[in-house]
Amino acid sequence: MSMRPGGAGETLVRDRHLTGLVLLPAVVAGLVLVGLVLASRLFPAAAIFQVSRAVPFEEALRTDEEETVFEAIRAGTDPNLAIEVRDAALTGGRTIRALPVTLAVATGSEHALQVLLGHGAVVDAARAAWLQCLAARAGWPAIVPVLTPFGGAVDLSGCGAVAGAPLLDGQGPD
Amino acid sequence: MAVLLLTAPVWGLLLLSIWRSPFPISEAVALFEDAASQPVSHFIVPDTPYYRPLYHLLLMAIWKGTPTLDLKLALVKLTHILPVFVLVVAFVRHLRPRSALDAALAVAAVAVLLGSPGLRDNLELPLTYTAVGMPAAVLVWRLLESPRRRWTSAAIIALTVLAVGFKEQGLVIVPIVILAAWMDAPGATRRLAAVMFVLTIGYLAVRLAFRSAWPLFEQSLGFGVAVIEPTEAVHRFGAFPLPMYAYNALATMANVVAAEPSGGTFVITRDLLAGRPLPWELVHVISSLGLSGLIAWWGRCELRAVRRDGWTPERRAVVLLVLAVAACGALSFNYSRDRLGGMAVPFYAGTGFLAMRWAATCVIAAGWRVWRGGALALFVLASGWELRAVGTLEWVRLTSERSSREWLMDLPKRRREFAHREVYLGIMESMVEQGTRPGAPHMLRIPSKLQRTFLQRP
Numbered sequence: 001m002s003m004r005p006g007g008a009g010e011t012l013v014r015d016r017h018l019t020g021l022v023l024l025p026a027v028v029a030g031l032v033l034v035g036l037v038l039a040s041r042l043f044p045a046a047a048i049f050q051v052s053r054a055v056p057f058e059e060a061l062r063t064d065e066e067e068t069v070f071e072a073i074r075a076g077t078d079p080n081l082a083i084e085v086r087d088a089a090l091t092g093g094r095t096i097r098a099l100p101v102t103l104a105v106a107t108g109s110e111h112a113l114q115v116l117l118g119h120g121a122v123v124d125a126a127r128a129a130w131l132q133c134l135a136a137r138a139g140w141p142a143i144v145p146v147l148t149p150f151g152g153a154v155d156l157s158g159c160g161a162v163a164g165a166p167l168l169d170g171q172g173p174d
Numbered sequence: 175m176a177v178l179l180l181t182a183p184v185w186g187l188l189l190l191s192i193w194r195s196p197f198p199i200s201e202a203v204a205l206f207e208d209a210a211s212q213p214v215s216h217f218i219v220p221d222t223p224y225y226r227p228l229y230h231l232l233l234m235a236i237w238k239g240t241p242t243l244d245l246k247l248a249l250v251k252l253t254h255i256l257p258v259f260v261l262v263v264a265f266v267r268h269l270r271p272r273s274a275l276d277a278a279l280a281v282a283a284v285a286v287l288l289g290s291p292g293l294r295d296n297l298e299l300p301l302t303y304t305a306v307g308m309p310a311a312v313l314v315w316r317l318l319e320s321p322r323r324r325w326t327s328a329a330i331i332a333l334t335v336l337a338v339g340f341k342e343q344g345l346v347i348v349p350i351v352i353l354a355a356w357m358d359a360p361g362a363t364r365r366l367a368a369v370m371f372v373l374t375i376g377y378l379a380v381r382l383a384f385r386s387a388w389p390l391f392e393q394s395l396g397f398g399v400a401v402i403e404p405t406e407a408v409h410r411f412g413a414f415p416l417p418m419y420a421y422n423a424l425a426t427m428a429n430v431v432a433a434e435p436s437g438g439t440f441v442i443t444r445d446l447l448a449g450r451p452l453p454w455e456l457v458h459v460i461s462s463l464g465l466s467g468l469i470a471w472w473g474r475c476e477l478r479a480v481r482r483d484g485w486t487p488e489r490r491a492v493v494l495l496v497l498a499v500a501a502c503g504a505l506s507f508n509y510s511r512d513r514l515g516g517m518a519v520p521f522y523a524g525t526g527f528l529a530m531r532w533a534a535t536c537v538i539a540a541g542w543r544v545w546r547g548g549a550l551a552l553f554v555l556a557s558g559w560e561l562r563a564v565g566t567l568e569w570v571r572l573t574s575e576r577s578s579r580e581w582l583m584d585l586p587k588r589r590r591e592f593a594h595r596e597v598y599l600g601i602m603e604s605m606v607e608q609g610t611r612p613g614a615p616h617m618l619r620i621p622s623k624l625q626r627t628f629l630q631r632p
Binding site for chain 1: 180181182183184187274275277278279281282285530534537538539542545549552553556557559560561563564567575578579582583584585586587590610612616618619620
């Protein structure tokens with residue numbers, strides 16, 4: 001079909017092309033969104049769809065990954081059961097047993113600590129006071145107020161670390 | 175129907191995401207506590223700055239009238255999802271696209287509706303306030319522009335009462351109806367306008383009669399690039415608050431048409447002046463200013479023709495948009511928030527559709543040289559708003575993530591803080607399961623550079 005320049009045929013072509021151009025962003029967005037929904041069904045383990053990293057409970061406590069900590073508790077991990085910890089800085093390379101709250105406090109994992117306290121971890125007044133001291137010694141002052149309601153305010157001036165001693169030595173309430 | 179299908183991936187996933195989102199602890203639990211324990215009179219007597227009797231009575235009816243927690247929460251979610259669905263459907267029907275080009279532009283207009291901060295900020299569960307007012311405004315607009323039937327006036331009054339009963343921002347509808355009657359809208363009569371005026375005066379008289387000790391400033395205020403807390407605002411502006419009230423009103427109005435400031439704070443301007451604007455900031459400003467500029471250009475031409483040719487739906491739309499934006503501003507004099515511009519959003523998107531249709535018709539008729547520039551401009555405009563609509567979807571997912579995180583981490587703090595409120599604690603503990611359920615919507619884990627092109631993060 002030949003078209004006369006400036007005639008009705010050309011107007012129709014411009015109308016159609018403009019319609020396509022204006023529609024294009026919505027079509028692309030729609031395809032991408034629907035594609036992502038399908039991909040999330042086909043490849044649910046892909047990193048793009050993950051809320052939390054699949055890492056061990058202990059690592060999640062150390063790296064303050066609250067979702068992973070909660071997933072572990074939901075899956076059956078007891079937040080009041082001591083876990084084995086071995087770390088050059090924290091334990092001087094020794095393997096010791098420590099409660100999850102202790103590890104969270106020692107590593108400054110405030111979010112993970114809040115998850116533990118909100119979902120089953122039992123902290124009595126004596127342990128809360130000891131944990132506040134631990135937080136002060138470890139250099140995590142922001143953690144102290146999280147624990148204050150469980151054991152009252154503690155005089156932190158007497159919490160000084162022993163020179164050369166690891167932060168977690170297997171002693172204390174754990 | 176084609177427009178609804180083409181836009182379904184965004185609004186469908188948006189509604190699905192709201193449906194699967196957990197309720198947050200903050201606000202939700204306290205609202206449910208009120209619904210469970212307060213008498214009806216508590217919500218009816220207008221002695222509070224925030225008067226939303228129909229919202230609270232609906233919440234109370236759901237809370238007390240359903241047997242299980244799951245059903246209560248599902249119904250509360252539906253009261254949020256259904257209005258948004260009605261908003262989209264009613265909006266598309268109101269546009270009445272008659273050609274393929276019309277349909278394409280209507281798709282872009284739906285993106286404007288979904289991508290506007292005034293809508294996005296009203297999608298937070300369970301705050302179904304303006305989410306009800308917005309579809310009511312669209313339905314009223316549609317009734318005003320449709321041939322009058324016997325029930326038209328009653329329906330307009332009922333929709334206005336519904337909108338106002340959920341949030342007083344619904345009062346935006348009143349001047350719209352009155353001015354529509356003056357502009358000879360087919361669905362409006364002078365009698366309806368008079369009835370609306372009298373009812374509103376009566377309502378305002380009752381509200382003001384109960385105004386005893388409302389604070390000068392209810393909430394924190396955005397001012398320049400800073401946020402001022404109410405006590406500081408009283409100290410700085412308490413002696414003569416009118417300039418601050420005017421600032422708040424103008425901030426809300428500017429947010430509707432320019433995406434800036436947000437909550438009274440000029441964040442985008444600050445970043446632009448510092449030479450480090452984020453991609454989403456550029457997308458917001460360019461798309462908003464582009465569409466607002468087009469509306470202003472087209473609206474000026476339309477209004478010039480009124481004296482010669484009289485009123486048309488298009489000319490009335492321009493006036494109604496100006497009125498809706500101004501009314502939203504006036505009603506947000508105390509503090510500015512994006513959500514307070516919500517009632518103007520359907521008028522902005524609808525008038526945007528008309529302006530884009532005019533521009534498209536012009537560039538098609540003008541020849542290839544003009545077409546290239548005009549088509550590119552419309553493509554950029556449609557792309558910007560589509561990105562913002564997707565941004566709204568991601569915003570809902572981000573809100574869902576935040577709510578989930580509240581349930582993971584805030585429980586010890588809340589248990590202490592509300593230890594003396596038995597009903598609150600009971601409701602909160604019963605909702606832990608819904609707050610920590612697996613599969614709640616979350617944002618895509620994509621590189622933050624890409625995410626920042628469409629997602630506004632405070």
